[in-house]
Structure formats: C-alpha cells, structure tokens
Amino acid sequence: MSCESETRKRFSALSDTDRAHWLDAAEAEFCVHGFEKASFNRILVAAKESKGRTYHYFSGKDEMFRATLERRAALAGAIDETAALNAGDEAGFWTEVARICESLTAAFLADAAFADLIRILHREAAARRSFAVPLNALERRTGALVRAGQSLGAVRDDLPLGLLVTVTLDLAVSIDRWFADNTDKVPEAEAAVLSSRAFGLLAAPLLPHSEFPV
Amino acid sequence: MSCESETRKRFSALSDTDRAHWLDAAEAEFCVHGFEKASFNRILVAAKESKGRTYHYFSGKDEMFRATLERRAALAGAIDETAALNAGDEAGFWTEVARICESLTAAFLADAAFADLIRILHREAAARRSFAVPLNALERRTGALVRAGQSLGAVRDDLPLGLLVTVTLDLAVSIDRWFADNTDKVPEAEAAVLSSRAFGLLAAPLLPHSEFPV
DNA sequence: CATCGGTTTAGACTGCCGGTCTAAATCTGT
DNA sequence: ACAGATTTAGACCGGCAGTCTAAACCGATG
Numbered sequence: 412m413s414c415e416s417e418t419r420k421r422f423s424a425l426s427d428t429d430r431a432h433w434l435d436a437a438e439a440e441f442c443v444h445g446f447e448k449a450s451f452n453r454i455l456v457a458a459k460e461s462k463g464r465t466y467h468y469f470s471g472k473d474e475m476f477r478a479t480l481e482r483r484a485a486l487a488g489a490i491d492e493t494a495a496l497n498a499g500d501e502a503g504f505w506t507e508v509a510r511i512c513e514s515l516t517a518a519f520l521a522d523a524a525f526a527d528l529i530r531i532l533h534r535e536a537a538a539r540r541s542f543a544v545p546l547n548a549l550e551r552r553t554g555a556l557v558r559a560g561q562s563l564g565a566v567r568d569d570l571p572l573g574l575l576v577t578v579t580l581d582l583a584v585s586i587d588r589w590f591a592d593n594t595d596k597v598p599e600a601e602a603a604v605l606s607s608r609a610f611g612l613l614a615a616p617l618l619p620h621s622e623f624p625v
Numbered sequence: 626m627s628c629e630s631e632t633r634k635r636f637s638a639l640s641d642t643d644r645a646h647w648l649d650a651a652e653a654e655f656c657v658h659g660f661e662k663a664s665f666n667r668i669l670v671a672a673k674e675s676k677g678r679t680y681h682y683f684s685g686k687d688e689m690f691r692a693t694l695e696r697r698a699a700l701a702g703a704i705d706e707t708a709a710l711n712a713g714d715e716a717g718f719w720t721e722v723a724r725i726c727e728s729l730t731a732a733f734l735a736d737a738a739f740a741d742l743i744r745i746l747h748r749e750a751a752a753r754r755s756f757a758v759p760l761n762a763l764e765r766r767t768g769a770l771v772r773a774g775q776s777l778g779a780v781r782d783d784l785p786l787g788l789l790v791t792v793t794l795d796l797a798v799s800i801d802r803w804f805a806d807n808t809d810k811v812p813e814a815e816a817a818v819l820s821s822r823a824f825g826l827l828a829a830p831l832l833p834h835s836e837f838p839v
Numbered sequence: 840c841a842t843c844g845g846t847t848t849a850g851a852c853t854g855c856c857g858g859t860c861t862a863a864a865t866c867t868g869t
Numbered sequence: 870a871c872a873g874a875t876t877t878a879g880a881c882c883g884g885c886a887g888t889c890t891a892a893a894c895c896g897a898t899g
Contacts, residue, residue, distance in 0.1 A: 447661050461878045577803045585795035589788045609784060615829040675849045
C-alpha cells in the first residue's frame with residue numbers, strides 16, 4: 412500500500428501528449444476563470460474525456476490545478492539563489508537579490524500562462540491549498556535568503572523571520588499584480604526602469620532601521 | 626424608475642431587528658466560510674426565512690455580503706486622516722500616519738467579526754467586487770495621503786501613485802494577516818511593540834531613495 | 840362589507856457544480 | 870480461451886445560486 416496518491420502515479424505514467432490532452436484544456440479554463448470558478452466539468456468536456464477516465468487520473472479539481480501549474484513550474488525551477496546565499500557582503504547580497512528579481516520578471520514576461528497561474532495561486536486560498544508543498548518550500552528558501560541577509564547585516568532582525576518572509580513575498584506579488592493590471596498605463600520605454608525600480612521596493616522593509624521616521 | 630437597486634431600498638426600510646435577523650446569520654456564515662464557500666441557502670435556513678422573502682430584500686449573495694460588512698463598517702468610519710493630510714512637515718506627517726495605523730489595529734482588536742470580514746474582503750476577489758465602491762474610496766483616500774506626503778518630501782515620487790497606493794494597502798493587509806495567523810506565536814508582552822514596529826514597515830517602501838542598496 | 844390591485848411571501852423548480860458509483864469494456868497473464 | 874484486474878463511460882447524487890408561480894396579504898375604494 413503506497414501512501415502516495417494512486418491517481419498521481421497513474422497520471423505521471425501517461426505520455427506527454429496524453430497529459431497535455433487534459434492539461435491544455437485545464438490551463439485554458441483556469442487562466443480564464445481562476446480556480447474556484449473554473450469548471451471541472453467544462454475542462455473534461457473540452458478535453459473530450461469522460462468523467463470516469465478523468466477521475467481515474469485526477470483525484471479532483473485541486474490535483475488538476477496542481478498538475479497544470481506543475482507543468483509550467485519546471486520553468487521556474489531555473490531560479491537559483493545560491494549566489495545570494497553565499498554573498499560575501501551587503502552590496503553583493505543585494506546585487507544577487509536584484510538578479511533573482513530580474514530573472515523572475517523575465518520568466519513571467521516570457522510565459523503569460525505561467526504568470527497567470529501563479530497569480531491565481533496567490534489570489535485564491537483554495538488554489539494555494541492544492542500547492543501547499545511547493546509553497547512551503549518557497550517560504551523556506553526565502554527564509555534562508557533573509558537569514559543570509561541578516562548575517563551580513565543587510566537585513567534587519569528585530570522582527571520575526573516569518574513576518575519578514577510573508578511581507579516580502581506578498582510585496583512581490585503586489586508589485587507584480589500592479590504591473591500586470593496596468594501594462595497599458597505604463598509607457599513601454601519606461602517599463603523596464605520602472606519595474607526594476609519597483610522591485611527595489613522589496614528591499615525597503617527589510618533594511619535595518621526602517622521604522623516610522625518620527 | 627429609480628436606477629438604484631429596489632432590494633437595497635426595501636432592506637434599508639426594515640427595522641434594525643429585522644435586518645439583524647438576516648445579518649447575524651450571514652455574518653456567522655461568512656466569518657466561518659469566507660465568501661465563495663458561504664452558502665446563501667444555509668444563511669436563509671439559519672435565519673428561518675424563506676427564499677422568496679430573502680430574495681425580496683437581497684439581490685443575491687454579493688449584496689448580502691455587502692450589507693453584512695456595511696453594518697460593521699460604521700465603526701471604521703471613525704478613521705480620520707485629515708490631521709495627516711494637513712501635517713506641516715515630514716515628522717508630523719509620519720506621526721499622524723502612525724496614529725491612523727494604531728487606531729486601525731485598535732478597531733480590529735476590538736471587533737473580531739469586523740476584522741474577519743475585512744480579511745475575507747481582501748482575500749476573495751468575488752467579495753471585493755461586491756464592495757467595489759467603498760474600496761475605491763479607500764484607494765482614493767490613500768492616494769490623497771500619499772500625495773500629501775510627497776508634497777512634504779516625506780514620500781518618494783519616482784513611481785506611479787497607483788503603485789505606491791496598491792503596495793501600501795497590500796502591505797498593511799499582509800502584516801495584519803501575519804499577526805492574525807500568528808497570535809499564538811507572539812508573546813503577549815511583546816505583541817504591542819512588535820505590532821507597532823511592524824506597521825513601521827508600511828513607511829519603508831514609501832521613503833525617498835529606497836532602491837536596492839547596491 | 841366586498842372586491843380589487845399591488846406587494847409580499849413560500850417553496851417548488853432550473854441548471855450547474857464537484858464528486859461517486861455501477862456496470863460494461865478492455866486489457867493481462869496463463 | 871478464459872479469469873481476474875484495470876480502465877472507462879456516463880448515470881446519478883446532494884448541494885449550490887438563483888428564478889418562477891401561485892397564493893396570501895394589505896390598503897384603498899365602492
């Protein structure tokens with residue numbers, strides 16, 4: 412008796428094209444409707460698959476969303492924070508963090524569907540639940556990064572680590588969402604400089620001595 | 626032909642106790658289940674009202690959520706930012722902003738149901754839609770505050786106003802949520818100082834010259 | 840008091856949802 | 870060829886938000 416989900420194993424045993432059969436339909440549905448409002452029924456109709464067969468390979472909507480995102484997430488595995496973790500001084504640390512932000516924005520711009528799914532993931536609690544494991548990993552990695560910064564004196568340590576991590580990740584999402592919602596209002600020429608300046612905002616709450624300047 | 630919703634007028638013509646009949650049930654349901662997963666049917670059963678009568682006073686789930694929140698929101702009308710808007714210098718501005726944060730945290734601590742509803746409002750897009758008008762007002766007021774800060778040199782103005790507003794509001798929500806989720810992990814003695822220090826984070830991204838310190 | 844028009848009310852009903860279940864079809868090993 | 874397990878189709882379930890019909894109620898007018 413494996414305690415790992417049967418459906419997941421069965422699904423990953425399928426060929427790439429078979430998997431794509433569902434995942435393409437699912438991705439289209441999720442990108443348009445988000446997680447909660449996406450219809451599992453519509454997905455399987457679009458994929459021309461029966462309910463029985465579909466539930467044979469997916470335990471439910473959660474797992475289908477997870478699989479959909481996971482296919483795209485291979486891309487994001489490219490993120491590599493070791494340089495930042497091993498930075499020798501404050502300036503080097505922030506340079507590497509900036510580099511990570513740049514490669515993330517690049518990944519989002521290069522793959523709109525991936526960016527959409529990630530945004531859904533953050534916005535909808537139900538979606539977040541279905542991707543809990545990778546999200547926890549992300550928090551752990553961010554936590555390690557923050558601690559590395561703290562040991563260099565680059566990051567404040569007068570607040571709980573968890574709070575700093577949460578705030579940083581939420582801030583990143585907030586900035587990303589603003590640009591996603593306002594592409595039209597940002598002149599293309601300024602977009603790059605604005606966006607890098609904006610991601611500089613990520614550092615602000617982490618710097619030592621950033622209290623209300625009273 | 627009024628273009629204002631009939632149901633809303635009918636509902637507001639009811640007595641306080643009649644309104645409470647639905648709103649108490651609705652508040653309980655929404656606080657437990659959030660917006661999407663709350664069941665309109667369960668609410669009307671709990672309120673011992675028929676479907677016909679309920680739909681006579683509410684156009685749907687959206688409006689019921691709006692009404693539920695609005696009843697509590699009377700409390701929040703107390704927030705008054707004129708002092709900050711009229712501050713004479715940078716220090717005065719930030720002092721007043723800090724005061725606003727304090728009175729907000731106090732309001733949240735004093736009224737758990739209100740805090741829950743506000744958190745739902747921010748988390749679920751569907752809920753946000755039903756409360757769009759007051760939310761836009763909040764954004765406008767925050768925008769005015771940011772501009773006031775800019776005119777005093779207290780706030781950077783090298784980024785779009787809308788971005789600064791979004792980031793600030795999201796950051797506030799993020800901090801609030803962390804404390805709501807981690808009350809148990811924060812020693813009571815430190816809670817107050819931590820929380821005020823944390824809300825100091827709000828100012829950080831707004832300060833001039835807060836780029837990546839490369 | 841009777842009756843008539845509009846308003847209010849109860850609750851049956853619709854279409855869709857995510858998910859379960861049964862029974863047939865299809866594989867696999869002998 | 871056939872038995873047993875796996876895979877598949879799609880009917881079915883309870884619950885959802887929201888609609889609709891027909892009865893009950895109510896106030897004005899004869």
